[in-house]
Amino acid sequence: MRNIAARIQTVDDAREFARQRLPKSIFQYYECGSGSDVTTRANLAAFEQVLFRPHVATWHPSRELRTTVLGHEISMPVVISSCGQLAIGHRDGECGVARAAGRAKTLMILSSATSTPIEQVMAAASGPVFFQLYFFGGRDASEPVIERAQRAGAKALVLTVDSPVPSRGPRNRPYRERARLPQGIGLMEALRFAPQALMRPAWFIDYLRDGLRRGSLAPEVAMCLDAQGRPMTRFDGGIKKMHQQTPRWEDIAWVRERWKGPLVIKGVLRADDARRAVDEGADAVIVSNHGANHLDGSMPSLRALPDVVAAVGHKTEVLLDSGVRRGIDVIRAMALGARAVLLGRAYVWPHLAAGEAGVDHILALFRQQVDDGLAYLGVKSIHDLDRSYLDITWPHQHP
Numbered sequence: 001m002r003n004i005a006a007r008i009q010t011v012d013d014a015r016e017f018a019r020q021r022l023p024k025s026i027f028q029y030y031e032c033g034s035g036s037d038v039t040t041r042a043n044l045a046a047f048e049q050v051l052f053r054p055h056v057a058t059w060h061p062s063r064e065l066r067t068t069v070l071g072h073e074i075s076m077p078v079v080i081s082s083c084g085q086l087a088i089g090h091r092d093g094e095c096g097v098a099r100a101a102g103r104a105k106t107l108m109i110l111s112s113a114t115s116t117p118i119e120q121v122m123a124a125a126s127g128p129v130f131f132q133l134y135f136f137g138g139r140d141a142s143e144p145v146i147e148r149a150q151r152a153g154a155k156a157l158v159l160t161v162d163s164p165v166p167s168r169g170p171r172n173r174p175y176r177e178r179a180r181l182p183q184g185i186g187l188m189e190a191l192r193f194a195p196q197a198l199m200r201p202a203w204f205i206d207y208l209r210d211g212l213r214r215g216s217l218a219p220e221v222a223m224c225l226d227a228q229g230r231p232m233t234r235f236d237g238g239i240k241k242m243h244q245q246t247p248r249w250e251d252i253a254w255v256r257e258r259w260k261g262p263l264v265i266k267g268v269l270r271a272d273d274a275r276r277a278v279d280e281g282a283d284a285v286i287v288s289n290h291g292a293n294h295l296d297g298s299m300p301s302l303r304a305l306p307d308v309v310a311a312v313g314h315k316t317e318v319l320l321d322s323g324v325r326r327g328i329d330v331i332r333a334m335a336l337g338a339r340a341v342l343l344g345r346a347y348v349w350p351h352l353a354a355g356e357a358g359v360d361h362i363l364a365l366f367r368q369q370v371d372d373g374l375a376y377l378g379v380k381s382i383h384d385l386d387r388s389y390l391d392i393t394w395p396h397q398h399p
């Protein structure tokens with residue numbers, strides 16, 4: 001695994017190594033955006049359309065990358081976003097990611113669709129862990145999960161508010177390229193999936209070994225319990241049934257009353273929603289279009305960022321994700337007012353390719369790229385970045 005990790009020079013390298021290692025349908029689950037992929041392309045294009053205006057003849061022997069998020073000091077403004085079901089793709093799973101985040105001295109947001117129970121992830125983590133909540137099943141189902149995350153020691157609750165229906169998966173792929181994820185856990189589904197799995201023996205052997213160690217081959221969604229208190233599994237349809245509710249504003253106030261620590265609202269793209277989130281008690285907002293996984297044609301979060309910062313940046317921390325692939329993307333977002341950025345696919349693909357070592361490697365690359373970027377811009381600290389360093393080629397059309 002170390003060898004693969006060392007060969008990763010870009011997030012796209014990691015994507016290619018992940019593609020080579022995983023069965024097609026599993027890879028597509030982690031890779032694809034929704035619908036026509038318009039938003040996937042727009043996310044990347046938005047970053048490319050923000051260019052730089054560097055100061056020259058300036059040299060700082062070292063650059064300051066440290067910052068804080070909700071009072072937690074992190075060594076660079078790059079944090080791990082909540083991505084579900086990591087252990088299906090690589091057995092290191094959420095614990096491996098938590099260890100890598102801790103070594104990089106940054107924080108991790110653990111998904112409520114985690115394949116590993118929060119208690120195990122907390123035991124593996126050496127840095128702060130925030131817990132993300134989807135509000136699966138509404139208030140009744142969410143209350144015990146909120147309490148459990150609190151008991152486990154999560155430092156903040158990240159409430160995702162942009163998911164009224166489940167992601168529809170890689171339906172945008174041309175018919176011949178589309179591959180089918182198992183739809184259940186019976187024998188017929190296993191037989192249907194077998195050809196894909198047999199084409200990827202390295203992944204298959206790892207998956208079987210991990211399943212035998214855990215005593216079940218069915219991938220669990222560890223924080224979603226069925227009526228008997230057992231974790232639901234990814235492919236038994238239960239998750240889809242629970243995924244019928246997204247929190248409404250009144251639910252956010254309800255969550256605020258129950259959660260005793262900082263509350264973060266994830267998935268905001270509009271200034272008025274950001275204001276409302278802060279009015280309802282959010283301590284931070286995440287500008288995000290869910291990595292292009294939801295509304296096809298959603299605007300890129302980078303373009304939404306300036307309005308949100310203008311609306312609530314003086315009162316609350318504003319973070320951003322969706323389309324971050326390089327250290328210079330971090331700099332772009334920071335210069336537009338983000339407190340820090342979240343990595344999604346940028347760490348998921350290295351994890352799929354090389355597990356924990358892949359995440360170590362990509363975080364080190366991001367650190368170096370941010371540091372190099374600051375040096376080229378003639379900036380001593382990430383806190384000194386502002387719009388004067390940018391040449392923005394997209395129109396700013398919102399009030």
Ligand SMILES: Cc1cc2nc3c(=O)[nH]c(=O)nc-3n(C[C@H](O)[C@H](O)[C@H](O)COP(=O)(O)O)c2cc1C
Pocket residue numbers: 029030031043081082083084111112113132160266288289290291292293321322323324342343344345346348
């Ligand atoms: C495979 C995958 C699973 C995800 N699972 C979740 C999740 O469980 N909860 C959540 O709030 N966001 C989830 N997201 C969205 C990410 O937290 C993040 O917003 C997004 O990946 C950022 O976009 P990027 O991947 O283009 O960087 C997921 C994204 C991916 C790619």
